[in-house]
Amino acid sequence: MRAVLFEGVRRLVCSEVADPRILDPGDAIVAVRAAGVCGSDLHVYRGAETGLDLGTPMGHELAGEVVAVGAGVRGFSPGARVASPFSTSCGVCAACRRGLTARCVAGQLFGWVHEGQGLAGAQAELVRVPLADSTLVAIPDELPYEIAVLSGDVLATGAFGAEQAGAGPGAAIAVVGCGPVGLMAILGAREMGAERVFALDTVAERLALAASYGAEPVPLDAHPVEWILEATGGQGVDGVAEAVGSVSALQLAYNLVRAGGAISALGVHNEPAFALAPAQLYDKNLTYRTGRCPARAYMDRLLPIATRRAADLARMISHRLPLSEGPHGYDLFDRRAEGCTKVMLVP
Numbered sequence: 532m533r534a535v536l537f538e539g540v541r542r543l544v545c546s547e548v549a550d551p552r553i554l555d556p557g558d559a560i561v562a563v564r565a566a567g568v569c570g571s572d573l574h575v576y577r578g579a580e581t582g583l584d585l586g587t588p589m590g591h592e593l594a595g596e597v598v599a600v601g602a603g604v605r606g607f608s609p610g611a612r613v614a615s616p617f618s619t620s621c622g623v624c625a626a627c628r629r630g631l632t633a634r635c636v637a638g639q640l641f642g643w644v645h646e647g648q649g650l651a652g653a654q655a656e657l658v659r660v661p662l663a664d665s666t667l668v669a670i671p672d673e674l675p676y677e678i679a680v681l682s683g684d685v686l687a688t689g690a691f692g693a694e695q696a697g698a699g700p701g702a703a704i705a706v707v708g709c710g711p712v713g714l715m716a717i718l719g720a721r722e723m724g725a726e727r728v729f730a731l732d733t734v735a736e737r738l739a740l741a742a743s744y745g746a747e748p749v750p751l752d753a754h755p756v757e758w759i760l761e762a763t764g765g766q767g768v769d770g771v772a773e774a775v776g777s778v779s780a781l782q783l784a785y786n787l788v789r790a791g792g793a794i795s796a797l798g799v800h801n802e803p804a805f806a807l808a809p810a811q812l813y814d815k816n817l818t819y820r821t822g823r824c825p826a827r828a829y830m831d832r833l834l835p836i837a838t839r840r841a842a843d844l845a846r847m848i849s850h851r852l853p854l855s856e857g858p859h860g861y862d863l864f865d866r867r868a869e870g871c872t873k874v875m876l877v878p
Contacts, residue, residue, distance in 0.1 A: 534588035534655035535857035535876070540578035541865075543858040548588065551651060551659035556603030559663035561613060564676040566654045567592030568857075568864055568874040569617075569684060570710050571799055572642070576861055579801050584644045589857075590654030590876075591617035591641035594670065594679035598657070606664040613667040614679040614834075615660060616687065616826035617641055619650070622665030632827040637662065654857055656878045668830045671838060677848060677875045678841045681715070682833045685873075686844070687826035688797055689715025689772075690833060693723055695795035695820040696770030700724035705759060705768045705787045706746065709737035711873045712797055713774035714744060714847055720772070721745040722836060729768065731755050731783070736870045740847060756786045767792065774798050778806040785811060796821035847873050854878045 532550050535543055551560055569592055574580040594614040597607050607613065620627050620635035627635050639661060642652025651658065660666055670679045689712050698704050698720035706713045706720070709732035720728045721744065730741030731749045738748035747762075749755045759768060767789035773780050776798025784794045785807055794817060800806075812819055837844060849872040852860045860874035 532656035533854055533878070534652070535590065535854065537575065537583050537587045537589055538585055541576060543576070543589065543861055545855045545857050548655075551657050553599060553601045554659070555661060556601040557662050557664065558601040559597050559604055559607055559660045559667065560599040561593065561595045561615070561658050561660055562598045563593050563653055563655060563658055563878050564595040565593070565680045566590050566876045566878065567680045567684065568654070568860055568876065570712065572861070573865055574799060574801065576865060582645045584647065587642065587644040588652040588655045589642050590652040592680045592684045593641070593653035593658060594676040594683070597667075600663065604663050607667055607669070612670050612672065614670050614683050614830070615641070615653075615667055616683040616830060618826070619660065619662045619666040620827050621662050627665075630825055630828040632825040633823040634825070654854065654876055656854065666827065668827075668834065670834060674834070674838045675841060675845070677851070677877075678837050678844050679834070680875065681844055682830050682837045683826055685711040686715045686718075686833055686837060687829040688712050688824040689717070690719035690722075690829055691824040692716045692772040692774065692795045692797040693719035693725070695793065696720070696772045697793045698723040698725045698770065701726050702770065703727040703729070703763055703768045705729040705731060705771045705784070706741070707731045707771060707773045707780050707784050707787075708775035708798065709734070709741045710774060711847060713772065714740055716772040716774055716797065717741055717744045717746045718840070718843070727762070729759055729762070734867060737872060740872060743846065744843065755783070759787050763789070769793070770795065772797055776800050778802055781806040785815075785817075788815070788817065791816045793818040793820065848875050850874045852876055
């Protein structure tokens with residue numbers, strides 16, 4: 532099969548590799564019909580996150596068709612249309628029972644192989660899915676594969692972030708960073724009943740998309756703290772979903788949130804020290820929440836929203852490319868070239 536392989540910092544190739552095989556009775560093999568390029572893929576691509584073995588198939592966002600199952604799989608048969616979260620989960624460990632499927636004791640992240648151990652990625656023609664019965668989710672026939680992909684990562688992560696930030700009826704929420712996760716945090720906050728959602732970014736195309744999802748665009752070069760304080764009567768917002776993963780974004784989130792509010796950090800932070808002092812959190816009585824989204828725990832409730840709002844979600848996908856152009860898709864996404872907001876690879 533063909534796959535997009537990691538060959539070093541900013542060096543990817545689309546090349547032939549061996550087809551995945553069933554290694555455990557609980558495995559399924561899925562023919563990938565759509566695979567997303569995620570912002571967290573760029574951490575590896577740029578060299579900000581290290582340790583991935585050379586030659587590893589990239590990617591962790593997928594939907595497709597089951598083509599083979601192990602003897603222990605009961606819930607899926609060949610021909611089933613499925614989507615997957617970005618990590619596998621057993622469904623029965625203590626973390627899974629609490630809904631924290633991203634921290635399953637048996638879970639693995641697609642697209643992460645270190646020193647020969649791990650799970651190959653989904654930017655490929657075929658992918659092996661361990662723990663298939665508790666990881667995969669059946670998708671309705673009317674839901675396009677490319678939209679189903681979103682339910683297993685960016686839509687789930689955005690909803691997770693909006694929820695952690697306190698989105699609900701009457702709430703005012705700010706979203707810092709309007710990449711795919713930030714845009715889905717906007718959509719999630721509105722679906723949860725937030726009265727006002729402020730979208731902060733520097734990219735005009737992203738702010739336009741944010742407005743189409745019901746947000747009030749706030750350009751980052753337009754004194755956003757003063758803007759939002761004025762819009763909220765000097766109080767600040769009830770919560771902030773920080774979807775960038777940088778010191779400056781987290782400091783901005785702190786300046787936007789009201790006393791007693793919440794910051795939900797969705798961006799992956801790679802800096803060695805926390806950007807805020809403990810006293811800053813104390814002095815505003817803030818709640819700070821972060822961590823990997825338990826996407827599998829969200830997917831069942833998000834798939835009806837994805838189906839209902841498929842046309843809205845499709846607007847976020849700026850580039851649909853064949854697998855052979857995967858390296859080019861990464862370059863576009865990395866540089867934000869050609870109005871790139873989300874790349875979907877179609878094997």
